[in-house]
Amino acid sequence: MNVLEKLRLDGKVAIMTGAGRGLGREMALALAEAGADMVAAARTQAQIEETATQVRAIGRRCLAVQTDIINSASVNAMVEATIAEFGRVDILVNNAGGASSGWNKPVEAITDEQWRAGIDVNVTGAFYCCRAVLPQMIRQGGGKIINVTSGVGVRAMRYNFMYATAKAGLINFTRALALNYADKNIQATLILPGIFPHDDPMMLQFWQGGKFIPVGRPGKDEELGPLCVFLASDLSHYMNGELVALEGGGLAGGQVPTGFAPVLPLEGVG
Amino acid sequence: MMSLEVFSLQDKTALVIGASNPIGRAVAVALAEAGADVAVATTLPSKREEETLQACFAEIRALQRQGFTQKIDTTSEEEVSSLVQRTVAELGRLDILVNAHDLPFAKPLSDVALAEWRRVLDVNLTGVYLACRAAGGPMLSQAKGRILNMVTLLGERGMVNGSAYCAAQAGVLNLTRALALEWARQGITVNAIGAGWTEGMELIADPALTQQLTRYLPHRRLAQPQEIAGAAVYLASDAAGFLTGQVVWIDGGVRSRL
Numbered sequence: 001m002n003v004l005e006k007l008r009l010d011g012k013v014a015i016m017t018g019a020g021r022g023l024g025r026e027m028a029l030a031l032a033e034a035g036a037d038m039v040a041a042a043r044t045q046a047q048i049e050e051t052a053t054q055v056r057a058i059g060r061r062c063l064a065v066q067t068d069i070i071n072s073a074s075v076n077a078m079v080e081a082t083i084a085e086f087g088r089v090d091i092l093v094n095n096a097g098g099a100s101s102g103w104n105k106p107v108e109a110i111t112d113e114q115w116r117a118g119i120d121v122n123v124t125g126a127f128y129c130c131r132a133v134l135p136q137m138i139r140q141g142g143g144k145i146i147n148v149t150s151g152v153g154v155r156a157m158r159y160n161f162m163y164a165t166a167k168a169g170l171i172n173f174t175r176a177l178a179l180n181y182a183d184k185n186i187q188a189t190l191i192l193p194g195i196f197p198h199d200d201p202m203m204l205q206f207w208q209g210g211k212f213i214p215v216g217r218p219g220k221d222e223e224l225g226p227l228c229v230f231l232a233s234d235l236s237h238y239m240n241g242e243l244v245a246l247e248g249g250g251l252a253g254g255q256v257p258t259g260f261a262p263v264l265p266l267e268g269v270g
Numbered sequence: 271m272m273s274l275e276v277f278s279l280q281d282k283t284a285l286v287i288g289a290s291n292p293i294g295r296a297v298a299v300a301l302a303e304a305g306a307d308v309a310v311a312t313t314l315p316s317k318r319e320e321e322t323l324q325a326c327f328a329e330i331r332a333l334q335r336q337g338f339t340q341k342i343d344t345t346s347e348e349e350v351s352s353l354v355q356r357t358v359a360e361l362g363r364l365d366i367l368v369n370a371h372d373l374p375f376a377k378p379l380s381d382v383a384l385a386e387w388r389r390v391l392d393v394n395l396t397g398v399y400l401a402c403r404a405a406g407g408p409m410l411s412q413a414k415g416r417i418l419n420m421v422t423l424l425g426e427r428g429m430v431n432g433s434a435y436c437a438a439q440a441g442v443l444n445l446t447r448a449l450a451l452e453w454a455r456q457g458i459t460v461n462a463i464g465a466g467w468t469e470g471m472e473l474i475a476d477p478a479l480t481q482q483l484t485r486y487l488p489h490r491r492l493a494q495p496q497e498i499a500g501a502a503v504y505l506a507s508d509a510a511g512f513l514t515g516q517v518v519w520i521d522g523g524v525r526s527r528l
Contacts, residue, residue: 175526226509241526252515
């Protein structure tokens, strides 16, 4: 088979969490372009309906399922709806996650509730989704799990404790999945997106237009889809437990004087 | 929104140095399958390397792609430089450089002569520097390029009797990161592909060792060279312009385990 044909996802079914906007929608559309039928899961019904409309315009089927990933019953219902509709799950992308501005504070000021909320949305939700899809993937003889982490999962940012902890946890959770389900023909990998401001002008302003990123610009939304397709496809079949960072070169140098430093002042970040 | 066209390497040209070993050969063929014209060169001229190279090129020709073969000593500044010039002259440009140089070497450190150490570093590391520098000529002037350095698990993990080889491979990894930053604003991405234990690797040619490894690997089998090559197509394509300074590991989960 030609190497490009191995990227096709025809006949496969993929679940995307956080599919209602931004990079989640972008990845959902990319998987659909490659041939996958989609399940768009997120909390806001109107947003996942819009994603579903765009997937259908590509000619693929799409089920929009309102889902709160920090609620395991909601996750289980979403996966049941997926199996009822399509009969299988080949690809799970755990893309949902995030931080609340109220969480940006030193350890001494973080409440129990804030800590749990930050961990729940950024790693526990991925666990719920994996737990729900794995029996089906095992039954059907294989699958792909793609977890979306962050630069903050490998290096720290000021006052970003729950996000940093959970996203790092997600990385080693992925390695554990790789090790434990390799013999079931299930591969787990990670995407680490750098700065993708998409429709958020505040984010672009915060990251100063991306001028400190070695390639000199932030990521374009359409650059994320192909990586997701590659990791979801048979072309990456022997890849397991590994992370691919799509971030314009920042991590290769980090904070050392690279010609692009200083990055951001320590004070005021976050 | 994307189309699978973004992965196509149609109208691109590639130079694969070290297409005379299994992984380099598989990468060269995969690039050709994706539409690139591909020139292929040896790591070191020897009868066996030349035969593998010819077989590789036959596959490229069977795919209706252009290219040529050249046997060179990759530690020779002049030979590497003229190889790059020939690629540009015959194929029109140079979009993709793959450094698959590989001189396997294992010996207890106490017995490694200085000349041996230098040879292993020369072929596995200095050869990569020479190729990157030479390719930088056309790539910097066209403000676009892709450099892929092929390494193995020994770029990051140690191995008994592997000191020289491990040092050279780790050197390639950090050369990758440094050069990625240096050329980031010139439109050139520099990445490495980290291969797990793969069929045909000389260092694991011993069947007893292969058997032991297979029990240790989460995938319970070695990689096929073609499975390493898939990532090269993605990284060489226009889809990966924001990805630089990284190592993409394809190792069947082995780096994940304790």
